[in-house]
Amino acid sequence: MSTPSVTETAAARVLLFGTRRLPRILRDLPVDRVEGSDAVRTLLDALPDGTLRLIVVGGDGDLGQVLTRLMRTERLDVELGFVPDRRSRARRTYRIGIGAARRARTGRAHRVPLIRDDTGTALAGRASWQGTDGEAVTGEATVDDTLLFEGIAAVDIEPIEALPGLRAGVRGRARLLPRRWVTGRAAQLGTEGAVVVRDGVAGARPVTRSTFYRHQQGWLLVR
Secondary structure, eight states, rough: OOOOOOOHHEEEEEEEEEEOOOOGGGGSSSEEEOOOOTHEEEEEHHHOTTEEEEEEEEEEEHHHHHHHHHHHHOOOTTTTEEEEEETOOHHHHTOOTTTTTHHHHHSEEEEEEOOTTTTTEEEOOOEEEEEETTTTTEEEEEEEEEEEEEEEEEEEEESSSTTTTTEEEESSSSTTSSOOOOESEEEEEEEEEEEEEETTTEOSSOOOEEEEEOOOOOEEEEE
């Protein structure tokens, strides 16, 4: 195994979320343990000069918080490595398998679409439009110019690794058949009332409109 250079070590920093264990290959890097909802904003706003790469050890929601703050502060030039939880949706989307910590440290960054919603929140793994009971909503949804559903349904939205940027699919129809995903730049919902779930976290109150779309600038994924 090659030894990381002094330059590489100085340019990378680990964000360790919650009680997760620090991978051995990252132990000589600067580490910030992230606890609490305001910690991401505080840490990222105080990043030392010269930090070129952040390595997020956590879940999709944690990566989403980091992406959101980098997007809002126009710092999407910072590279992001991701060491995900086993059940991560982003892990599947970006094909992050065994050796995630090593690749997050030594891999190369390439720009991938950044998906956000109309509240200015970035999406890392999966979002859903659903009813207050966790099931279907009444309304109409489109992906670009394609009608996704009109009536009653629950919808999942995910980033994809290439353009146009996202895909959306109706949940629960024809369970024995493959789900029909529709790709596009934006997915929009008009409804009598829906709960927006982003990376496993439900919004505080129902909404009548919601949009997820590709941000004008992508983010730098290290893999």
